[in-house]
Amino acid sequence: MAATETGAGQQPAPKRRDRSHYLYLAVIVAVALGITVGFLAPGVAKDLKPIGTGFVNLIKMLISPIIFCTIVLGIGSVRKAAKVGAVGGLALGYFMVMSTVALGIGLLVGNLIHPGTDLDIDAHKGEGAKQAAGGDEGTADFLLGIIPKTLVSAFTEGSVLQTLFVALLVGFALQAMGRAGEPVLRGIGHIQRLVFRILAMVMWVAPVGAFGAIAAVVGETGGKALAALATIMIAFYITCVLFVFVVLGAILKLCTGMNIFRLLGYLGREFLLILSTSSSETALPRLIAKMEHLGVSRPVVGITVPTGYSFNLDGTAIYLTMASLFIANALGDPLSVGEQVALLGFMIIASKGAAGVTGAGLATLAGGLQSHRPELVDGVGLIVGIDRFMSEARALTNFAGNAVATVLVGTWTKEIDKERVAEVFAGRLPFDEQTLLDDGHGHGPDPEPAPAGTAPSLTK
Numbered sequence: 001m002a003a004t005e006t007g008a009g010q011q012p013a014p015k016r017r018d019r020s021h022y023l024y025l026a027v028i029v030a031v032a033l034g035i036t037v038g039f040l041a042p043g044v045a046k047d048l049k050p051i052g053t054g055f056v057n058l059i060k061m062l063i064s065p066i067i068f069c070t071i072v073l074g075i076g077s078v079r080k081a082a083k084v085g086a087v088g089g090l091a092l093g094y095f096m097v098m099s100t101v102a103l104g105i106g107l108l109v110g111n112l113i114h115p116g117t118d119l120d121i122d123a124h125k126g127e128g129a130k131q132a133a134g135g136d137e138g139t140a141d142f143l144l145g146i147i148p149k150t151l152v153s154a155f156t157e158g159s160v161l162q163t164l165f166v167a168l169l170v171g172f173a174l175q176a177m178g179r180a181g182e183p184v185l186r187g188i189g190h191i192q193r194l195v196f197r198i199l200a201m202v203m204w205v206a207p208v209g210a211f212g213a214i215a216a217v218v219g220e221t222g223g224k225a226l227a228a229l230a231t232i233m234i235a236f237y238i239t240c241v242l243f244v245f246v247v248l249g250a251i252l253k254l255c256t257g258m259n260i261f262r263l264l265g266y267l268g269r270e271f272l273l274i275l276s277t278s279s280s281e282t283a284l285p286r287l288i289a290k291m292e293h294l295g296v297s298r299p300v301v302g303i304t305v306p307t308g309y310s311f312n313l314d315g316t317a318i319y320l321t322m323a324s325l326f327i328a329n330a331l332g333d334p335l336s337v338g339e340q341v342a343l344l345g346f347m348i349i350a351s352k353g354a355a356g357v358t359g360a361g362l363a364t365l366a367g368g369l370q371s372h373r374p375e376l377v378d379g380v381g382l383i384v385g386i387d388r389f390m391s392e393a394r395a396l397t398n399f400a401g402n403a404v405a406t407v408l409v410g411t412w413t414k415e416i417d418k419e420r421v422a423e424v425f426a427g428r429l430p431f432d433e434q435t436l437l438d439d440g441h442g443h444g445p446d447p448e449p450a451p452a453g454t455a456p457s458l459t460k
Helices: 002-008 012-040 042-046 049-061 063-082 086-113 127-132 139-145 153-157 160-203 206-221 223-256 260-266 268-277 280-294 298-311 314-330 337-350 360-372 374-412 418-425 449-458
Strands: none
Touching (some): 012 042, 012 206, 049 160, 049 360, 049 374, 063 153, 063 160, 063 360, 086 223, 086 298, 086 314, 086 337, 086 374, 153 160, 206 223, 206 374, 223 260, 223 314, 223 374, 260 374, 260 418, 268 280, 268 374, 280 298, 280 374, 280 418, 298 374, 314 337, 314 360, 337 360, 360 374
């Protein structure tokens, strides 16, 4: 109980919120300064471009280890989730389908509005263009190029597809090893935490990178840059709103008869918490407790919610495809239909594990572009200035998607008490904030310890 009280204490949370808040304010100030410099001294602003490029290079430095760790641990999560049978299978199947739908919606909206088309920024002189040199290769050469020279050369040469290939091999090998592979998985989990800690440190340089990138873009294009950035940001927010209330709302109504507005209203405090931290990870414990209180069985919640935090990233999926199209259009080199489909396939796999970590979405975006169109990676700097503004929508959409998924899986497996749901929504069974992590929120008999033990490993 003491551990529970410590975990539910308020001392660590305000510190995390405050730090995120300061970083958010710093990015806003940096963007404003960059715009001002771009308008008042365009010549000087153009010379600030290396600052933005330097920040992008820091992100690129972490792409390979992030993808390797998340994919390997993700396969381990699938193995553990599959042990619980129908719940894990239904959840994972639903997550893959909805992630693909979200990616497809992002591509559809991006092709309808053509964000960044009027910018036509000449960024092909950067490092990305150098990586793309000699890129005229056939299908056989491309496929052979996915195989690295050695098991570790994928990390040293910065090839994202090679890293993905090695990660899949390692993940399935550890899966086949069973319990003998668990120490290795734990070790990779520690490495992932180290990499994400480095990424968190790098993100504190985001205001500097945003200043240099925005100043250079405004200095080169003037007001066109602001109009283009505002267009993609507004379009992204509108797309997320429509996805949650139209797509997810329709699925929830058809499958459960439940109103999306009542479900999200029940989770109002969690949405405010996410809005203040720009991360859906901060509301994970509360979502677990509230879903159990709502009437979903503890085994379903213990499997679906943590797994969804790695595999059900609807907001991130929409962001990745729309941002990719924006960068390609802004650099005057749009993605063809075939390249968009290939990018979608890559993002379905690489986007797993990008939730809850500030900057992980940006790294995944850079990884997708580097794997398909390396000459466009330099354009990630264009997104840095507005990435923090879009992170709230990503986190809120991810959270809403996981809440809906939990109710759906509970309904499909007949592990939800619909009478209790009605009582909770009617306000006759209020959620007790004082016993957030206590046993009082569950209903029915306690499950076997397996699902509860699964939860921490799935949130890595």
